[in-house]
Amino acid sequence: MPLEKYRELFIPMIENELFATLRTVLNESYPELKEAIYYHFGFSENESIQKHGKFIRPLLILLTAELLEQDWHKILPAACAVEMLHNLSLIHDDVEDHSALRRGRATVWKRWGVEKAINIGDALFAIAGKTVQTVSEGINVKNILQGSQAFMQCSFSLFQGQQMDMAYENQPSIRLDDYLEMIAGKTGALLAFSSEISAILFNEEKEIRNKLHSFGLNLGLAFQIYDDWLGIWGDEWQTGKPGSSDLIEKKISYPVLLGMQQITEFKQIWLGSKEFSPGQLSEMVELLDRHDIQQQTLSTAAYYNDKALSMIKAIGGNRNALNAIVQLTDELLDRNY
Secondary structure (H helix, E strand, O other): OOHHHHHHHHHHHHHHHHHHHHHHHHOOOOHHHHHHHHHHHOOOOOOOOOOOOOOHHHHHHHHHHHHOOOOHHHHHHHHHHHHHHHHHHHHHHHHHHOOOEEOOEEOHHHHHOHHHHHHHHHHHHHHHHHHOOOOOOOOOHHHHHHHHHHHHHHHHHHHHHHHHHHHOOOOOOOOHHHHHHHHHHHHHHHHHHHHHHHHHHOOOOHHHHHHHHHHHHHHHHHHHHHHHHHHHHOOHHHHOOOOOHHHHOOOOOHHHHHHHHHOHHHHHHHHHOOOOOHHHHHHHHHHHHHOOHHHHHHHHHHHHHHHHHHHHHOOOOOHHHHHHHHHHHHHHOOOOO
16 A cells, blocks of 8 residues: 555544544633644644644554554554644744744744743643553553653653754854754654654564664654755745745754865854845855755765665565655655645
């Protein structure tokens, strides 16, 4: 079964489970809290989500269960929990980045204020932590506990990565290893958990768990480094932002750090200006191109992508699910968003 067929099967199930879970938990909650969480997800009071999301992380959870030839229905709550964790991080990211819009609508903090947005994200984290422990009957309690502990470790890594990201702002002297550690937390941890949790809950061997975890972690590194490439060389129709948006925003990224290390003129421009003129932006992109930074960035993303694929292909199981996971992996490094 191709990836698109799995999407057609899984995404409505994820949406329905997510909506049902939130409705159950929030039914008696403070109206403003329920309204804000529904708003962020695009839910209305009586209907599920109006526009299909990508659901990359929940898809990975169900696809890996299918790969392991297990009943994915039993771990739908885990798929919902990881989507909640991802979304609460977006609510907090919007506060931290002062982003007024998300998906073309006002962000939660823009509608309800910074203080309430932080609390709304915290409430969603509590719901997610509860949800990951409510997988279906037939899953061993010990494995549920291990899954919950892995969820909390993933959450800590995600929050730590975001803390590092904020701490690294305007610190161009950070090493590439520091940057990779940061994105391993901010981006890789959630994909690693999403890839591994089915193996934890279904009590697979440690070797299988480790391979799935490594697959997700390396996929996260590849995903973020490719995203960094898009931030400089992606077209506006791809990213929804002006060209070279990461340079305009003076955002520390993988190609920026390469430029700082390898190109004296680039480093001088970066350190010498708080904001860049159109001429400076053009010169910086030209310098990066001339010194092959674009290709180095893409080659590094491909390196981590290949590491991820080597891990997932080393696992036996449902070949349709494996092919779908490989297709999803390829999509993430050839995406227009």
